[in-house]
Amino acid sequence: MSNLIQLTNGAAHIVDNAWTLIKLPATQVEARKQAGKVVLFKLTGEKTVTETQVANTVIPANGKLIVPLTVLIARKAELQTRIDANEIGVWLDTHEVLETLIENQANLNALPLIAVHVERCADGRIFSLGVLLRTRYGFKNELRAIGDVLRDQLFFLKRSGFTSFAIRADRSATEAIASLNDFTQPYQGAVDEVRPAFTRYNRAG
Amino acid sequence: MYKYDEIDQRLVDERVTQYREQTRRYLAGELSEDEFRPLRLQNGLYIQRHAPMLRIAVPYGMLSSKQLRKLADIASRYDKAYGHFTTRQNIQLNWPKLEDVPDILAELATVEMHAIQTSGNCIRNITTDQFAGVAPDEVVDPRAMAEIIRQWSTFHPEFALLPRKFKIAVSGTKEDRAVVQMHDIGMEFYLDHHHKLAIKVWVGGGLGRTPILGTVIREHLEWQHALTYCEAIVRVYNLHGRRDNSYKARIKILVKALGIDAFKSQVEAEWAHLKDAPNTITEAELARVSPHFAPMPYLALADEDASFDVAIASNLGFAAWAKRNVHAHKVPGYRAVTLSLKPHGKPPGDATSAQMHSVADLADQYSFGELRVSHEQNLILADVKVSDLLSVWEKARANGLASPNIGLLTDIICCPGGDFCSLANAKSIPIAEAIQIQFDDLDYLHDIGNIELNISGCMNACGHHHVGHIGILGIDKDGSEWYQVSIGGSQGNHASLGSVIGPSFSADEMPSVVQKLIDVYLQERTAEEQFIDTVRRLGIAPFKAQVYGEKNSAQNEVAV
Known part of the structure; x- marks a missing residue:
């Protein structure tokens, strides 16, 4: 049974996964992924992915692929015909800088899918990345949460602009689906409903 | 105070259902x-030394008598018939059972209360001045904005x-009583040159392991933008704050690492996109929320009262209490009263269920059925x-609630x-x-006068x-408990x-260390x-000499 939940026009369904996730080969170097990226990465220019890893990433010849951000950037020429054929999506980690994607892929909507990988369910950067992709950069296609994606984050992910959710393999997507609707009338405006309660309803009664 | 409409009520009801399901799983x-862990923490539930501890939200410290009676009943039924009022104007139960928490939340929801975001890595309870709305020096009553921020x-x-x-x-007063500089975001509401409501915004304050006072990030922000500006600040923090080391994860560390100018330019760049977004507060929303905090139906009274003057002159105990x-x-003829939760020899901030009931009765009979929790852990x-x-x-x-020690040495803030x-x-x-x-x-305490003594059991x-005139910090040295003393802090x-x-x-x-500090002051x-003025004028040297001079000579004698 698939563990992928997809929202279509507000309705959630469990669907088969048409996309293959491409991972970077393992590295010997320990990456400091959880550090604040501005503090440690942007200022120091420290890289979390090596060129060898990018070069050694195996890209299957066929099918729909979600490739790592670093691979999309470094091997774009190689992937271009498949991007044009709508076969390439991209995924980024929560510590990666969104501007890197934008600088290298001006037309985000040429990508049918963007996924954000969350290593630990308590990492809330995924929400801001979703919000920025939707509101700042105008991404309109499928936005998928992958990694340590659990039921109790779904409501927030949905409100942050995510439209599909790859529930962690050891958990039931069938049970998780209910939590997309934990709350019916949230207070603040967000991606899925931009109006806050105070303009959505006549609360003055 | 704020009364729920159906949207507010549905949200807390749905929270009870959600948390019941999470507990079940x-x-x-x-x-x-x-x-x-993150799920229960965001609901105020810690697993503590003896039992779970449940922290219940008291938004900006406002309680009705009905809510306080419910808290008293919950403490009786699910706990050991007392609660602990906290420095964030909330209340904690020290002995609830984990399995009972969903039922406790369901009871709280019947009186428009909850435990949402009272702990965990999220936006916590909004706090303010316990005298909001009644303080003579108040420029703006900040409670309507506090409620709007709470909902957001x-x-x-x-x-x-x-x-x-x-x-x-x-805060909305000239003399800050909400310690806005000690918060991740502090907002001082004021009226600008055009007599419009505006906000001075501080960012990056906080105590903990690395105490830092906040820095002004914006001198003037129009009130409509309070939420979008907070969104800009918290977004920069959410994306860039450190997550590798929880001791370096507060926003103050990010602000310090980037410098306020670089941090501010990032926030302003974010805000350029968010300004005037749908979360911009409307006049209609402020007009909807403000009447919840309208002045009470006060009587037109003279400010003086002959019977009060007689009682003061003839009753020393009453006079001492009235003074502190x-x-x-x-409003003429009215006063605010602090009911002390600091009787000598009892845990600061604790109130029994019986005391809560008696305070609720006092509120109903004498104070329009409402009360407040102060961050100094007393009731108002x-x-x-x-x-x-x-x-x-x-x-x-x-009922043991009249210790005349407010602002005195024994009005201790204590975790x-x-x-x-x-x-x-x-x-x-x-x-x-x-x-x-x-x-x-008591006479000696009054002679010592205004002084704030704050105690934390860890960093x-x-x-x-850090902000006590005298601060005491519990530390662990080789498995035994020791206490580090600081002086000269202030809120x-x-x-x-x-x-x-x-x-x-x-x-x-x-006790003798504190005594020696007081001796030097006197x-x-x-x-x-x-006390704080003397410390500021003289520095810590004479205090240090008094405390350690005798200690050293005592040790020398032993050594001889």
């Missing part, structure tokens, strides 16, 4: 400890899992007639400490009790020791962080000086 083994922050999807906890305080525990009010009746003060005092005294809290390095309540007993002479600083407009006077002390030594003070 945890007990059924469907959620691991690590997965359940509740289940904010983008900020549900921040690097660390995030605290916002608001009664505060000015903006905000609207008492001068002519009723004697009756209030008599009833409060009968639960090692008796209850699994984070603590050392006990704090017994230290507070020992100091209260050492200084149990998480729940007892705000308010002239906020400052205390300086450590030297090596730490054992618990037994603490010797050296000028006529107008309070």
Whole structure:
């Protein structure tokens, strides 16, 4: 049974996964992924992915692929015909800088899918990345949460602009689906409903 | 105070359902400890030394008598018939059962209460001045804006899992009583040159392991933009705050690492996109919320009352209480009253269920059925007639709520400490009790005058020791409990962080250490000086000499 939940026009369904996730080969170097990226990465220019890893990433010849951000950037020429054929999506980690994607892929909507990988369910950067992709950069296609994606984050992910959710393999997507609707009338405006309660309803009664 | 409409009520009801289901999954083994932890924390539930501890939200410290009675009943039924009021104007139960928490939440929801975001790495309870709406020096009553910010922050999807906890305080007075500089975001509301409501915004303050006072990030922000500007700040923090080390994860560390100018330019760049977005507060919304905090139906009274004057002249106990525990009010003939939760020899901030019921009765009879929790861990009746003060005092005294020590040495701010809290390095309540007993002479306390003594059982600083005139920090040295003492800290407009006077002390030594600090002050003070003024004028040297001079010579004698 698939563990992928997809929202279509507000309705959630469990669907088969048409996309293959491409991972970077393992590295010997320990990456400091959880550090604040501005503090440690942007200022120091420290890289979390090596060129060898990018070069050694195996890209299957066929099918729909979600490739790592670093691979999309470094091997774009190689992937271009498949991007044009709508076969390439991209995924980024929560510590990666969104501007890197934008600088290298001006037309985000040429990508049918963007996924954000969350290593630990308590990492809330995924929400801001979703919000920025939707509101700042105008991404309109499928936005998928992958990694340590659990039921109790779904409501927030949905409100942050995510439209599909790859529930962690050891958990039931069938049970998780209910939590997309934990709350019916949230207070603040967000991606899925931009109006806050105070303009959505006549609360003055 | 704010009354729920159907949207507010539905949200807390749905929260009860959600949390009941989360608890069920945890007990059924469907959620691991690590997965359940952020869920229960965001609902105020800690697993503590003896039992879970449940922290219940009291938004900006406002309670109705009905809510307080419900809290008293919950404490009786699910706990040991007492609660602990906290420095974030909330209340904690120290002994509930994990399995009972969904039922407790369901009971709370019937009186428009909850435990949402009282802990965990999210936006916490909004705090403000306990005298909001009644203080004579108030420029703007900040409570309507505090409520609007509370609603915005509740289940904010983008900020549900921040690097660390995030605290916002608001104030609307010239003399800051909400310690806005000690918060992740502090907002001072004021009227600008055009007589429009505006906000001065501080960012990056906080206590804990690395105490830092906040820095002004914006001198002038129009009130409509309060939420979008907070969104810009919290977004920069959410994306860039450190997540590798929880001790370096607060926004203050990010602000310090980037520098305020770089941090501010990032926030302003974010805000350029967010300004005028749908979360911009409308005139209609402020107009909807403000009447909830409208002035009470006060009577037209003279400010003086003959019976009060007679009672003051003839009743020393009442006079002492009125001097310390009664505060000015903006309406003639009314006063605010602090009911002390600091009786000597009892845990600071604790109230029994019986006391809560008696306070609820006092609120109903004398103060329009409402009360407030102060961050100094006392309870406030905000609207008492001068002519009723004697009756209030008599009833409060009968219930152990009239210790005339507000603002005095024994009005100690104190965290639960090692008796209850699994984070603590050392006990704090017994230290507070020992100091209260050492200084149990009321005339002497009044002679010492205004002084703030704050105790934290660990460097998480729940007892705000950094900003105590005298601050005491419990530390662990080789498995035993020691206490580090600092002096010169202060909250308010002239906020400052205390300086450590030297090596730490054992618990037994603490009352005499405080005594020596007080002795130096009493010797050296000028006529107008309070303790903090003398410390600021002289520095810590004479205090240090007094405390350690004798200690050293005592040790030398032993060595000989």
